[in-house]
Amino acid sequence: MGKTIARCLEQLDLRKSFVGLATGAGAIYLLYKAIRASLKCQPPLCSNSPICIARLAIERERHGRDSGEIRRLLNSLECKQDEYTRSMILHSITRCVYLLEAEASNCTMDDINLVADMLDDKNNSVKIQALNALKAFSGIRKFRLKIQEHCIKVLELISTIWDMELHVAGLRLLNNLPLPDYVHPQLRRVMPSLMEIIQSDCILAQVQAVRLLSYLAQKNDLLYDILNCQTSQPGSLLFEVLVFAERLSEGRNATHYRAVKWHYNEQSLHEALFGDESRLADRLLSLVIHPEEEVQIQACKVIVSLQCPQDLGSRPSACQPSHSYFKTGE
Incomplete structure (x- = not known):
């Protein structure tokens, strides 16, 4: 009888050891997974x-x-x-x-x-x-096409969050990508934001915004599309773009600008607006009859600025229109 009891106790201790070993191993494994x-x-x-x-x-x-x-x-x-x-x-x-x-x-x-x-x-x-x-x-x-899918999201961030560091990062990304055609409608909608960035105090953001505008001008004539006779374009947007164009045009007459002999790429924004093949002034004529008076006035200012010879840039009264559409009776 005593031997039987002793044997049962030994088996019980052995089972406890196995249970303890299994429990310990399980705890160690769980600890390993957590770490x-x-x-x-x-x-x-x-x-x-x-x-x-x-x-x-x-x-x-x-x-x-x-x-x-x-x-x-x-x-x-x-x-x-x-x-x-x-x-x-x-x-x-x-x-x-x-x-x-x-x-x-x-x-x-x-x-x-x-x-x-x-x-x-x-x-x-x-x-x-x-x-x-x-x-x-x-x-x-190999990642460019995938990243292009997020361009509209990037444009949304640029247009809804006023953070210059974010603007610089977003614009740098956009300027580093060939933008697909389906992004262009969204680009039209964020033009007011680009105008605001260009007028900000952050040079890095200004540079990137102008680069994006240059890309648009050479790729799909977007700037011309905005400066056309379609009255569906918001007057406030047209006005801001016209102010931008006027400032660019007047900037060509600045002393420090004229002191340097500049060379422009044929596909640059400068050539698109002010080059020999530019038709900016012709397109602006259609805005003279725009329903909003401030757009009419600003369009005229840009046209006059475009017709001013650079050597007479400091004397606006001396600017003489040279195109036939300014002549009496035509």
Whole structure:
């Protein structure tokens, strides 16, 4: 009887050991998963330093294998992070794309969409870093069509948020892409915002806005389309564009401008507006009968400015129209 009891106790102890071992193993496994998930959601410390990323680029050149840095950053971006961390991760992705371009080329379209999703973030800093990251990816040919799909969203941000850093980032991205035709209607709608940016105090934003206008002028005659006789165009928009055209025209008569011998590309905004083949003045004539008086007056101002010889630019009264449509009886 005693032996039977002893045997039962031994079996019970053995079962307890097995249960304890299984429970311990399970706890260790769960702890491992938690640590692994935590590490996955934390951006690599190395990514915070451009020097470290440069070292990764050098190592890749030497050994021909990916560092995995971009992949780790993208994985961490998928996890729930605070605004500052999201912004820093995107900033690090931008650096990595530039310094590890061959490695960045192995990313997928889903990765591009993941970065683009950050454009909907509530924090402007995150939006700006996402725009910078997309611009970095746009330097890789295979991603351009995918990034183009988000152009309308970028235009929406530029036109609805007054943040110069965001304007610069968004415009840089747009200027780095061949814009598809379906984006042009949205471009027409954001023209007032572009005019405001050009009149701002931020030189970087001004430059990028003018570059976008230049692209539009040479690609689809958008500026001419706005300066036409269609009364459906908002008068306020026409007026702002006419003021912009007048200031550009008058700027040609400035002393410091005339002191330099400028050379313009045939497809530049300057040639589109003021070149020998420009028909800007002819198109402006149709606005002289626009329903809104301020548009009529501003159109006349631009026409007169266009007809002023540069050597008489400081004396408006001496400007003499040279085109036949200003002659009496014609």
